[in-house]
Amino acid sequence: MKEGRLRTYEPGDNVQRFLDLLGRRITRSLAVSMTACVHCGLCAESCHYFLARPDDPTMAPVWKADQIRKIFKKYIDWTGRVAPWWVKAGSLRDDEDLNRLKNIVFGSCSACRRCTYNCPMGVDTGLLVRFTRGLLTELGIVPEGVFNVSRDQWETGNQMAVTEQDYLETLEWMRDEVRTELGTASVDIPVDKPDCEVLYTINPREIKFDPRSIAHAAKVFHAAGESWTLPKWGWDQTNFGLFSGDDKLGAYVARNVYEAAERLRAKRIVISECGHGYRSTRWEGYNWADYDQKLPTESVVVTLKRYLGEGRIAVDPSRNPDAVTFHDSCNIARSGDLVEEPRWVLRRVCTDFREMFPNRRENFCCTGGGGLLSMAEYRPLRLEVAKIKAEQLRATGAKLVCTMCHNCVDGLNDVIKHYKLPMRVVQVLELVSNALVVPGRNETKKTAR
Amino acid sequence: MPHIEVDGKRIEVNEEGFLAHPEEWNEETARLLAKAEEGLEALTAEHWAVVRFIREYYMEKNLAPMVRKMCQATGFPLMKIYDLFPSGPAKGACKVAGLPKPDGCV
Amino acid sequence: MSDLLKFVENEVQLAALAFLAVVYAVRLIWIFRFRSRKERTFAAGSEAGGVGYSLMNVAMPWAMESTRKRPGFYAQFVVFHLGVVAAITATFIIPYAPEIFRIRAVAIAFQALLAAAFLVGLLRLVRRLANPVLRLISSADDYLSLTLMIMFFGAGVLAVPNDYRRAEWPLLLFFGLTAFFLIYVPFSKICHYLYYPFTRFYLGRSMGHRGAFPRGRKAGTQAPGPVQENRG
Numbered sequence: 001m002k003e004g005r006l007r008t009y010e011p012g013d014n015v016q017r018f019l020d021l022l023g024r025r026i027t028r029s030l031a032v033s034m035t036a037c038v039h040c041g042l043c044a045e046s047c048h049y050f051l052a053r054p055d056d057p058t059m060a061p062v063w064k065a066d067q068i069r070k071i072f073k074k075y076i077d078w079t080g081r082v083a084p085w086w087v088k089a090g091s092l093r094d095d096e097d098l099n100r101l102k103n104i105v106f107g108s109c110s111a112c113r114r115c116t117y118n119c120p121m122g123v124d125t126g127l128l129v130r131f132t133r134g135l136l137t138e139l140g141i142v143p144e145g146v147f148n149v150s151r152d153q154w155e156t157g158n159q160m161a162v163t164e165q166d167y168l169e170t171l172e173w174m175r176d177e178v179r180t181e182l183g184t185a186s187v188d189i190p191v192d193k194p195d196c197e198v199l200y201t202i203n204p205r206e207i208k209f210d211p212r213s214i215a216h217a218a219k220v221f222h223a224a225g226e227s228w229t230l231p232k233w234g235w236d237q238t239n240f241g242l243f244s245g246d247d248k249l250g251a252y253v254a255r256n257v258y259e260a261a262e263r264l265r266a267k268r269i270v271i272s273e274c275g276h277g278y279r280s281t282r283w284e285g286y287n288w289a290d291y292d293q294k295l296p297t298e299s300v301v302v303t304l305k306r307y308l309g310e311g312r313i314a315v316d317p318s319r320n321p322d323a324v325t326f327h328d329s330c331n332i333a334r335s336g337d338l339v340e341e342p343r344w345v346l347r348r349v350c351t352d353f354r355e356m357f358p359n360r361r362e363n364f365c366c367t368g369g370g371g372l373l374s375m376a377e378y379r380p381l382r383l384e385v386a387k388i389k390a391e392q393l394r395a396t397g398a399k400l401v402c403t404m405c406h407n408c409v410d411g412l413n414d415v416i417k418h419y420k421l422p423m424r425v426v427q428v429l430e431l432v433s434n435a436l437v438v439p440g441r442n443e444t445k446k447t448a449r
Numbered sequence: 450m451p452h453i454e455v456d457g458k459r460i461e462v463n464e465e466g467f468l469a470h471p472e473e474w475n476e477e478t479a480r481l482l483a484k485a486e487e488g489l490e491a492l493t494a495e496h497w498a499v500v501r502f503i504r505e506y507y508m509e510k511n512l513a514p515m516v517r518k519m520c521q522a523t524g525f526p527l528m529k530i531y532d533l534f535p536s537g538p539a540k541g542a543c544k545v546a547g548l549p550k551p552d553g554c555v
Numbered sequence: 556m557s558d559l560l561k562f563v564e565n566e567v568q569l570a571a572l573a574f575l576a577v578v579y580a581v582r583l584i585w586i587f588r589f590r591s592r593k594e595r596t597f598a599a600g601s602e603a604g605g606v607g608y609s610l611m612n613v614a615m616p617w618a619m620e621s622t623r624k625r626p627g628f629y630a631q632f633v634v635f636h637l638g639v640v641a642a643i644t645a646t647f648i649i650p651y652a653p654e655i656f657r658i659r660a661v662a663i664a665f666q667a668l669l670a671a672a673f674l675v676g677l678l679r680l681v682r683r684l685a686n687p688v689l690r691l692i693s694s695a696d697d698y699l700s701l702t703l704m705i706m707f708f709g710a711g712v713l714a715v716p717n718d719y720r721r722a723e724w725p726l727l728l729f730f731g732l733t734a735f736f737l738i739y740v741p742f743s744k745i746c747h748y749l750y751y752p753f754t755r756f757y758l759g760r761s762m763g764h765r766g767a768f769p770r771g772r773k774a775g776t777q778a779p780g781p782v783q784e785n786r787g
Contacts, residue, residue: 028589029757036750039697041689042621042628050688057688066692078585079696079742087744088694118621120632121747122609122754148552160553162515170517177527205554208515209539212527238554274554283765286595293596337599337766361770362620373554379464380451407554413536 005154005248006147009140015092019075021135026076030131033123034072037062043125046118048364049108052385059385061115064104065125068132095141102141105132107378110370111243112330117361126335129370134245142244145374150240150249157256158236160204170207171230174215178222181215182438187222189214192264193229198303199266200230201237201257201281203274203406213272216433217300223438224312228270234260237271238406239280242331243371247288254285261295268296270303273427275329275369275405279336299332301342301404301428308348315435320350324431325398327356327412328363329405342404342428349435356396364389366403368411383418390419400426455481467550474504474547483545487534496533496545498523503546513543513551556719563730564650571737578741579749586753598764605763608770609755618770631675638672639704641665642711646733649717649726656717669711676705700743707732 026034044050044060053059066088073080073089080089092098111133113126136142137150152161168191175189190196198221206213221228234256241250261269271278278299286293307313326346333339339360346353358364367386372378393401393415401412401423412425451469452461458481461469466486468474479500483489489496502522506514516538520527534541539551608618616622616629645665648655656662680701683689707729714729740746762768 026589028586028591028753029761031589032586032750032753032757036747036754038744038747039689039692039694041686041692042625044688045624046621055687057691060688060692062692063688086694087696088692116758118619120612120619120622121751122612122758124754124758145552152552160551166515166517170515173517173520203554205539208513208553209551210537211516283596287592290593291595296597334767335765358620361767374552376464376550410540410554413540417536 005252006151006246007138007140008147011095014095014098014139014141017139018092018098018135019071021138022071023076025131025135026072029124030127031072031076033125033128034069035077036121037065037069037123038121040120043115043119043123046115048114048367048388049381049385052387058104059108061109061125064109065123065128067101067104068128098136098139098141101132102136102143103378105129105136106143106146106371106375108381110330110365110367110372110382112365112369113334114330114362114364117334130242130245132245133243134247137244137246143375143377145376146240146244146371149374150244150246153236153238153240153253154249157233157253158204159238159240160208162204162207164232167207167235168232170211171214174211174218178215178218182219182222187218189218190229192232193227194264195266196227196229196264197267198226198228198270199261199264199268200228200270200272200300201235201260201277202230202272203238203277204236205406206272213427213429216429217272219433219436219438220304220307220313220429223314223436224307229264229266231257231260231264234258237277237281238274239277239285240371241288242276242280242284243374250280250285251289251291254281255289255291257281257285258289258291258294266295268298271297271299273300273404273406273429275331275403275407276371277406278329278338278404279331283336299338299341299404301338301345304428304432305341305345308345313432314437314439315349315432316437317349317351317435319435320431321352322350322400323352323354323396323398324350324400324402324426325354325356325393325396326359327366327393327401327403327408328360329403329408330363330365330369332404333361333363338404342402345428345432346402349431352398354396354398356392356398356401358392364392366405366408366411367415368407373407373410373414383414386415386418389415390421393421393423394419398423400424400431402426402428402431404428453481453485455485460485463550465550467544468547471507471547471549478547479545482547486544487536487541489534489545492545493533495523495525495529499525499530499533499542500546503543503548507546507548513539513548557723560719560723560726560730563727563734567734568646568650568730568737571734575737575741579746582741582746582749586750594764596764598766600763600766600768602760602763605761605768606756606759608768609759609762610752612755613751631678634668634671635675635679635704638669638675638708638711641668641672642707645669645711645715646730649714649730653717656715662715662717665715666712669708669715673705673708673712676701676708680705696743700745703732703736703739704745707736 047061050059070090074084080087109129111126111129116124116126149159153159171189178187239253271281282297367382409425416423452459463469622629710729713725
């Protein structure tokens with residue numbers, strides 16, 4: 001690992017280092033979020049942690065944000081410096097205090113920004129939490145799971161330490177599977193092909209544990225006659241920098257993707273179905289990396305919508321007859337732009353699409369967001385407060401819950417298992433691939449029957 | 450320490466239902482984990498083929514194998530793994546094989 | 556009218572106002588000294604549209620679930636803040652345009668609004684004391700600021716008739732409180748209105764850029780009628 005990339009915890013004057021970092025890193029928009037809160041408490045009921053634990057005031061977003069706010073008040077804001085007791089400013093004493101702060105910002109908040117959307121003052125508690133996580137990460141005061149994944153992403157360029165050989169072999173394997181399925185050798189999963197229309201980037205879990213989605217994508221790209229490629233390096237669109245609050249890691253991983261597109265002279269970057277990956281690669285990454293956006297960067301769901309809209313692929317919705325509901329991912333709906341696009345696609349590839357309530361930018365987190373899936377120590381609380389999500393899912397009566405985020409797939413699977421819901425999680429690409437009509441192949445199948 | 454109880458036996462697991470002490474795994478544990486966590490009443494020869502491969506791979510490399518390696522070693526097509534283990538290769542098969550939870554977005 | 560009352564209504568107020576202006580200026584400079592980040596992505600929406608929507612949030616109770624679900628809370632907010640506007644306006648009307656309050660209807664309207672704000676203030680104090688979340692997070696400043704506002708509204712009700720011939724103490728109380736406010740406000744939570752344009756601007760700009768603000772008609776929180784289970 002290169003020097004200074006990821007720090008491990010060292011005893012010492014961590015409090016002073018934390019305060020130095022706080023002073024150095026804070027931006028204007030964060031500073032006003034630190035000062036503007038009027039303690040009205042309206043945010044409490046927007047948070048699934050508080051809704052599931054209404055008798056525990058420490059679950060309210062305002063309390064969680066106050067734990068960092070009071071440090072800001074004590075050391076940076078004037079009233080707090082002069083009269084700390086008056087505004088409940090509080091000092092940091094030791095590493096134990098920092099550890100407590102870690103448990104709050106990592107353990108009791110998925111940074112879903114639902115409270116941000118419900119704050120009359122416009123205080124961005126979701127961003128304050130991420131900011132605080134970043135300060136703690138810099139001191140190595142970070143959950144083990146987040147540390148391990150961040151380390152892998154720094155060292156191997158992808159969050160699951162997949163080797164180049166394993167990556168290439170899995171892609172070949174999936175190519176062969178699709179060739180067999182469609183009965184044609186003309187299908188390909190190109191790697192590092194220059195001058196393509198689409199540079200496709202994925203989540204390492206697709207390589208390591210669930211490559212079905214790569215096969216689905218290959219099938220759709222083939223049917224649409226797309227010129228596309230995956231890069232040999234810079235293929236991981238996920239980004240633990242978003243979760244750990246480490247902008248440097250965020251910049252490094254995102255830049256890998258942008259540089260791959262530049263190297264291969266691709267016309268656009270397409271991001272497979274992943275919420276935090278979309279937010280990181282489409283929105284935050286360019287800013288973290290100080291890299292001016294040059295290419296359209298879109299979610300594969302937008303690509304699918306374009307194919308359907310332009311008639312480049314044909315679908316038969318009757319192949320998806322089960323009732324489907326859609327779960328908006330926080331990072332896409334609240335920190336990004338896409339809410340109608342996935343619905344537009346689903347209405348065309350399924351026969352029974354139904355909303356869950358609340359939905360779109362007001363949907364509840366899958367409970368595994370903000371990196372919580374990789375923090376085993378906070379899982380019991382996560383599943384306890386998932387009761388809000390479980391009720392919301394159950395009320396739809398749908399058999400399938402569709403989401404355009406890999407993280408939500410696992411988060412929702414945990415909820416479904418824990419609360420014994422009669423549902424299965426699917427993704428948009430899977431439903432589109434199911435419904436896809438590939439002329440030659442389907443005709444022969446039908447006549448054979 | 451959280452635990453699960455199956456058939457009157459008690460297994461210590463971590464917060465995510467993965468074996469707390471992966472080194473203490475044996476076939477009996479696998480059967481109990483499969484029942485409790487995957488809803489599998491019995492493990493067939495096909496299940497065992499996958500589980501044994503994962504176990505051996507893990508003992509050798511201290512790492513969960515990629516799903517491709519599972520398919521290569523057992524000769525099963527990809528979909529078969531999902532048929533055998535409803536929670537999939539990571540949270541299903543690896544769990545029954547007594548591995549700790551793989552890192553990352555899984 | 557006594558010299559004391561004249562002094563309190565004029566020189567003291569102007570001095571306090573000047574002080575407020577100076578502290579605000581310092582505060583604004585303080586805010587602008589924090590760095591701001593450059594946006595490097597293509598926009599999916601309009602930053603100006605997002606900022607406008609975000610700033611107008613205060614007048615759109617339907618825009619957020621938190622206020623949509625609690626119309627009563629929003630109504631209280633409106634009354635309370637209109638009360639503030641009325642009280643501040645009164646501090647200028649009384650010394651500089653006293654004829655306005657000689658119109659009985661105007662004086663009564665002001666008194667009614669201030670009285671309503673006074674009651675809302677009491678309700679808010681009760682809520683702050685009774686709600687466990689608010690109790691846990693509230694600071695001395697939260698309690699004092701609210702109590703002062705309640706007193707200010709109360710004093711306003713008494714002062715608006717501007718009947719200094721009968722008794723000067725309501726006016727002295729009202730203007731004394733005003734002067735104290737002008738000095739205390741910049742150091743208290745009351746100056747949140749100074750931050751509102753900033754938080755709202757940054758949130759609106761960022762969400763507008765990403766196309767998340769303004770939020771369309773399909774805000775999408777409530778089910779159309781009761782949620783049916785297992786329709787399929």
